[in-house]
Amino acid sequence: MINFQYLRTTTAKSAIALLVKDKNAKFLAGGTNLIDLMKRGVTAPEKLIDINHVPLKEIKQVGNKIHIGALASNTAVADHVLIKEKLPLLSWALQAGASAQLRNVATVGGNMMQRTRCGYFYDIEMPCNKRQSGTGCGAMEGFNRMHAIFGTSEQCIAVHPSDMCIALVALDAEVVLASTKGERKMLFKDFHRLAGDTPHLDNNLKADEMIIGLEIPINNLAKNYHYLKVRDRASYAFALVSVAAAFEIADNKIIDVRLAMGGVAHKPWRLTASELFLRGKEASLNNFEQAAQLAMKDAKGFGGNDFKLKLAPNTIIEALNLAKSKA
Amino acid sequence: MEKNMLKDENDRVDGFLKVTGKAKYFAEYELPGLTYGVLVTSTITKGKITSLDTKAAEKAPGVIAVISHLNKPSAAAYEQEGGPQMKIFYTDKIFYNGQPIAIVVANTFERATYAASLVKATYAKETFNTDFEKALKDPKAKKFQGQADYKRGEENAYKTAEVKLEERYFLPIETHNPMELHGIIADWRPNNQLTVYAKTQGVKATQGTIANVFKIPIENIQVNSEFVGGGFGMALRTWPLEIATVMASKHIGKPVKVVITRMQMFTMVGNRPAAIQTIGLGANKDGKLTGITHRAYGETSTYENFTEGVVNMAKFMYQCDNVNTSYVIIPVDLGVPIWMRGPGEATGAFALESAIDEMAHALDMDPLEFRIKNDPETDQQKNKPFSSKNIKEAYKIGADKIGWRNRKNKPGSLVEGPWQTGYGVSVGVFNANRGKASVKGILKADGSLLLQSATSDIGPGTGTGMTLIANKLMNIPVNKITFELGDSSLPPAPSQGGSATLSTVGSAVNDVCVALKSTIAELAANSNMDATANFVDVLKKNNLPQIEITKESQSGKEKDSYSMYSFSIHFVQVKVNSLTGVVKINKIVSVGDSGTIVSPKTARSQMVGGAVGGIGMALTEESIIDHRYGRYINNNFADYHVPVNADVPEIDVNFINKPDPYINPMGAKGMGEIALIGFSAAVANAVFNATGKRIRTLPITPDKILA
Numbered sequence A: 001m002i003n004f005q006y007l008r009t010t011t012a013k014s015a016i017a018l019l020v021k022d023k024n025a026k027f028l029a030g031g032t033n034l035i036d037l038m039k040r041g042v043t044a045p046e047k048l049i050d051i052n053h054v055p056l057k058e059i060k061q062v063g064n065k066i067h068i069g070a071l072a073s074n075t076a077v078a079d080h081v082l083i084k085e086k087l088p089l090l091s092w093a094l095q096a097g098a099s100a101q102l103r104n105v106a107t108v109g110g111n112m113m114q115r116t117r118c119g120y121f122y123d124i125e126m127p128c129n130k131r132q133s134g135t136g137c138g139a140m141e142g143f144n145r146m147h148a149i150f151g152t153s154e155q156c157i158a159v160h161p162s163d164m165c166i167a168l169v170a171l172d173a174e175v176v177l178a179s180t181k182g183e184r185k186m187l188f189k190d191f192h193r194l195a196g197d198t199p200h201l202d203n204n205l206k207a208d209e210m211i212i213g214l215e216i217p218i219n220n221l222a223k224n225y226h227y228l229k230v231r232d233r234a235s236y237a238f239a240l241v242s243v244a245a246a247f248e249i250a251d252n253k254i255i256d257v258r259l260a261m262g263g264v265a266h267k268p269w270r271l272t273a274s275e276l277f278l279r280g281k282e283a284s285l286n287n288f289e290q291a292a293q294l295a296m297k298d299a300k301g302f303g304g305n306d307f308k309l310k311l312a313p314n315t316i317i318e319a320l321n322l323a324k325s326k327a
Numbered sequence B: 001m002e003k004n005m006l007k008d009e010n011d012r013v014d015g016f017l018k019v020t021g022k023a024k025y026f027a028e029y030e031l032p033g034l035t036y037g038v039l040v041t042s043t044i045t046k047g048k049i050t051s052l053d054t055k056a057a058e059k060a061p062g063v064i065a066v067i068s069h070l071n072k073p074s075a076a077a078y079e080q081e082g083g084p085q086m087k088i089f090y091t092d093k094i095f096y097n098g099q100p101i102a103i104v105v106a107n108t109f110e111r112a113t114y115a116a117s118l119v120k121a122t123y124a125k126e127t128f129n130t131d132f133e134k135a136l137k138d139p140k141a142k143k144f145q146g147q148a149d150y151k152r153g154e155e156n157a158y159k160t161a162e163v164k165l166e167e168r169y170f171l172p173i174e175t176h177n178p179m180e181l182h183g184i185i186a187d188w189r190p191n192n193q194l195t196v197y198a199k200t201q202g203v204k205a206t207q208g209t210i211a212n213v214f215k216i217p218i219e220n221i222q223v224n225s226e227f228v229g230g231g232f233g234m235a236l237r238t239w240p241l242e243i244a245t246v247m248a249s250k251h252i253g254k255p256v257k258v259v260i261t262r263m264q265m266f267t268m269v270g271n272r273p274a275a276i277q278t279i280g281l282g283a284n285k286d287g288k289l290t291g292i293t294h295r296a297y298g299e300t301s302t303y304e305n306f307t308e309g310v311v312n313m314a315k316f317m318y319q320c321d322n323v324n325t326s327y328v329i330i331p332v333d334l335g336v337p338i339w340m341r342g343p344g345e346a347t348g349a350f351a352l353e354s355a356i357d358e359m360a361h362a363l364d365m366d367p368l369e370f371r372i373k374n375d376p377e378t379d380q381q382k383n384k385p386f387s388s389k390n391i392k393e394a395y396k397i398g399a400d401k402i403g404w405r406n407r408k409n410k411p412g413s414l415v416e417g418p419w420q421t422g423y424g425v426s427v428g429v430f431n432a433n434r435g436k437a438s439v440k441g442i443l444k445a446d447g448s449l450l451l452q453s454a455t456s457d458i459g460p461g462t463g464t465g466m467t468l469i470a471n472k473l474m475n476i477p478v479n480k481i482t483f484e485l486g487d488s489s490l491p492p493a494p495s496q497g498g499s500a501t502l503s504t505v506g507s508a509v510n511d512v513c514v515a516l517k518s519t520i521a522e523l524a525a526n527s528n529m530d531a532t533a534n535f536v537d538v539l540k541k542n543n544l545p546q547i548e549i550t551k552e553s554q555s556g557k558e559k560d561s562y563s564m565y566s567f568s569i570h571f572v573q574v575k576v577n578s579l580t581g582v583v584k585i586n587k588i589v590s591v592g593d594s595g596t597i598v599s600p601k602t603a604r605s606q607m608v609g610g611a612v613g614g615i616g617m618a619l620t621e622e623s624i625i626d627h628r629y630g631r632y633i634n635n636n637f638a639d640y641h642v643p644v645n646a647d648v649p650e651i652d653v654n655f656i657n658k659p660d661p662y663i664n665p666m667g668a669k670g671m672g673e674i675a676l677i678g679f680s681a682a683v684a685n686a687v688f689n690a691t692g693k694r695i696r697t698l699p700i701t702p703d704k705i706l707a
């Protein structure tokens, strides 16, 4: 094993101080992604700053928002009564992810920061622009069944693998970030990036920043919602395609609607055009189908993932159907 | 899950040890001075090593030795010409990507792992091919006959039948992936004395292989393998990595432990090879089969040939006067395959049992009815009666329990929202093997019985089965019987494979018990005791602390007179989501027809495990290679999808439980393989019944449903 220094800290301030001191330092949260990447030789930090003892685990309501600490475990968030009652879409999305054991240690911050599951990225003997710039994209003409159909670049067609983040982007969450210069907020939808010509960057977190938590506005989407994850086995598998769907409905008219997709892009993919179309319309199968078609504009397959061009709209329709029939 | 029909279920004799963590697996042995080996693997697929720089690794902290073809320790058999091509460290040739090329030994596992990353190889690369489809199409590719062509009656008779079909089926590589990682601890002592703690399905086989390679007397080698955390066939041979570990121990004079990584499980310990099969079926309009042609192509390696019984079933499973089969193996630049649960037959049954269903559909017949109509009374291949076969009864039990009457013959008839429901059936069959084994029985005056045999238990519950056989014959309570296995110094027994252990070793247990009983009866008679006297009293009266008998047992003439097979029927009900392509198995009914059920609880576990393996084969498991590089893409448990609990519905296990009058004294036939064989076809057939879509390429993933 490549040696590294293990540091433990109990405040966000000291964690950030340690981070900026060393270019090659990384935060260690649940470790469920970072340790795997270290074992595979994909990353080799010289310092691990264990932030598990930093008190950022709280889940609470402040005014009209739910605040979630970056170190709350995926299980703690999914099971919290506030989340189940006010943001059940988030609870469902979390429970669709990984396995119970992983969710028990995985944290909110770590989940947002988790890296793609592209097999070429994980195998240091293979070409991968994300891991090692300029080596080429192994997936482009290789095994790309799991890969993106939206917003792809010539350099990288990987997907962001998180389930939680799909719900968060749908729920208009905000991310609270901190650095030595203080705190700032960022819309969740702006947190992750497309690969573009910087495939090595997954998100817009700056090198000297720490994720402190999330703020999510309370909404009227707790009745008609569904997180539908299509995968190769019934649990403990990443999404082929997933859809977070929620709407507020009155007299069968859609007042507010949120749609986001996972497993299709380098970032959580919000379906703005489909939402716009559905708003004010009847919650009917016909409208769902049209919304799904609108979502597919600009979709592009790479051979192995061509089936997503059909699966994605189908999953949108089915998620909307299931959200409608909830009540 | 439903309760078994059989009563008097006994727990596993080692169940307590297993669930409390007290059962000791090979990697858990802590020998004094133990060192740790990590294998360095090739990163090219074919060619030669031109240089190997081990300097940095040798200098790394804690490193004791780096062993490779540059400093190979002596291994007598490898120094000679001929023999296997893959002589580890005795060749600079690369046969596949991920082949072990060096072993780094250090005083901790972490240090060995790090140092292994410092070994740098350069290669002379050659062009290669890992793509089986491509090899099949390539006229220049080598092809070998895997089994003699078979012909009964007219060849390709299906072509002129009233109703005919010809279809092609593809099975990808599957990897066994037992939970326990493979490896070995080797402790080579002065005077060529060797003790190993192995993960093996055959302690005698491991002993023999090592003795052969190093040319040391068999008695010098002690192999221990009491508990095995799953094998499914991958531990049926001693792999190069194990020889490398023994070499390392010999070289440094210390015990060395190697436990390979999950990724290395894909390249060092075999797999179920990919197969391409075509089935031609012909029938008359009344639904009688008139021709069966089964042609199979199986994958093998370039350095060693591997064959399995892919086309066996077609020769006797159905009444048909015209049958022909062929089986050809084609080398690709991958590691050599090995038998995986239901070897060959599971591959063949997917194709044959899918085709049978397709034919029933073409005839507009109920596939169950079609099978019954073509069920043979005798084995037409061997021209012998079956020793026992209760398939029709099994069909009936299964059909009732799955609710076959609710099935509609027209596909796509049962629809509820996006969900389509379908029913499928298939049959599985495997040779009812019985080999030769010895068992020692020690009957003691304290009322206990100790039984010993160098057999293995990779999970089926061998000790439990043997204990119950003795318990029944001797009337000694189960907790007074001990069955020892997994130790090469015990009386010899074959490896645990081919569903033969219960039949083979159980027969020897039977014979030992019978002999012990008659010895006791004699002793009783000689000492004027009642013939029914308790053995404890008889031994005491004769001042004997114990009596000891060893018996060797094997099959006899019955083998020539009867065709002996175990059978299984699998019924599944599936739901398929027409929008998302998700297939959900809703219910499973499996019926085993394998003679007497000796140990109901572990027998049931076998059937459950087989069904779960079958779900994997049908729906989720596939080892994916990027053929441009010859490397596996999904070589980990996140991406190689073994079924999880959520994929597994209620499994209703049933047994015919009628003794086979000929096979062995217990009337019991093996069932490890039939638990899985055929299962994947039942799922494919159910998916067809649900959707009208015939999927001939496994696994049946959502993309294939939507295609």
Ligand SMILES: Cc1cc2nc3c(=O)[nH]c(=O)nc-3n(C[C@H](O)[C@H](O)[C@H](O)COP(=O)(O)OP(=O)(O)OC[C@H]3O[C@@H](n4cnc5c(N)ncnc54)[C@H](O)[C@@H]3O)c2cc1C
Binding pocket: A026, A027, A028, A029, A030, A031, A032, A033, A034, A035, A036, A070, A071, A096, A097, A098, A099, A102, A105, A106, A107, A108, A109, A110, A111, A112, A113, A114, A161, A162, A163, A164, A209, A210, A211, A212, A236, A237, A238, A239, B637, B638
């Ligand atoms: C087998 C397997 C299956 C999985 N399946 C799924 C799935 O189906 N769906 C799904 O959504 N996820 C899945 N996951 C991924 C899992 O959700 C992530 O691994 C997990 O959420 C990461 O959280 P962590 O706390 O363990 O992060 P760590 O591994 O500790 O950290 C990950 C990264 O985040 C950084 N980081 C952590 N906290 C902060 C912070 N507060 N500020 C800044 N940076 C930070 C770390 O430095 C590191 O780079 C799976 C994982 C595995 C191993």
Ligand code: SF4
Binding pocket: A116, A118, A119, A120, A121, A127, A128, A129, A130, A131, A136, A137, A138, A139, A140, A155, A156, A157, A158, A199
């Ligand atoms: S898709 Fe991205 S992560 Fe995957 S190989 Fe290409 S560059 Fe690497």
